[in-house]
Amino acid sequence: MNKIKVAIIGCGSIAKHRHLPEYKAHEFVEIVAVCDIVAERANGFAKVYEAKAHTNYEELLRDSTIDAVSVCTPNYLHAPISIAALQAGKHVLCEKPMATSRGEAEEMISAAERSNKKLMIAHNQRFVPSHKKARKLIENGEVGKIYSFRTAFGHGGPEGWSADGKDSWFFRKNEAFIGAMGDLGVHKTDLLRFLLGEEFVEVGAFVETSAKENTDVDDTAVCVLKTESGTVGTLAASWSYVSKEDNSTIIYGEKAILRLEDDPVNSLIVQYQSGEVVKYELGGIQTNEDGNQTSSGVIDQFVNSILHNIQPPVTGEEGMKSLQVVLSALESNETKRIIKL
Incomplete structure (x- = not known):
């Protein structure tokens, strides 16, 4: 089975403690790119996970080899980045809250339907x-x-x-x-x-x-x-x-x-x-x-939905x-x- 190539957009604490280590631990995932507006942060995680560093998410989304992204940014960017990623043909795991309005959430759900890609919200x-x-x-x-x-x-x-x-x-x-x-x-x-x-x-x-x-x-x-x-x-x-x-x-x-x-x-x-x-x-x-980090189960569920082409347990509708x-x-x-x- 081919590994799913994953990128993380936003390299703050949730990415550091949950998304990155849990993707790394998954046998069918390869972390290929990380992105953060703080170049030092992106470069640091890129080095640790042997991935490509970006400071611009639009540039990252142009990489056609990336299958899926985690959106771990400040809340106001959840919807615009998730929609851009879905339009670029990537599966999306978005941190909570999924959006800042019902309208944004509906746009995310529509983008997932149009692209026929998975959208999961990280309600662990x-x-x-x-x-x-x-x-x-x-x-x-x-x-x-x-x-x-x-x-x-x-x-x-x-x-x-x-x-x-x-x-x-x-x-x-x-x-x-x-x-x-x-x-x-x-x-x-x-x-x-x-x-x-x-x-x-x-x-x-x-x-x-x-x-x-x-x-x-x-x-x-x-x-x-x-x-x-x-x-x-x-x-x-x-x-x-x-x-x-x-x-x-x-x-x-x-x-x-x-x-x-x-x-x-x-x-x-x-x-x-x-x-x-x-x-x-x-x-x-x-x-x-620190030192009390158990697996959230979120990454496993998201990857599983991609591998087996099934609906993720926390869909965009559920998140909304x-x-x-x-x-x-x-x-x-x-x-x-x-x-x-």
């Missing part, structure tokens, strides 16, 4: 073992009717993770478009849609900047969400958690409560109505801490639905109304 939470197991338990009816949920994703902020620290694009609205809600919250809107197996129909939100200075994006958001069947719950996304990262989700059902990534040892704890408690050690969730919840949360905060999706 679907592939976390505890999350996959919880979905099965819900699907199998073991939890019964879902009454409510709460989910949180918070840490100390991008300055501890981003390649540019406190000077990161994450803090500039013209590049990031949205803060913690787009960085972390969109992961959880996607996870909840995946776990519950239904769409959200109403959103109310408070979106604030309370912890960070010299920024025009949000760092703390709390949303109330309602699904088609009437399940209600909360989602919190924050860059203001000064201690350990919180990446937990709790599902409250008729027959059981599921605690996901809520315990340091057991990644899933099921508390049944009968009093029985079942604990699962299923392996960790990805964190931003998860983005729409975040866009509605912003609208709710601005209008002080509950937004119907």
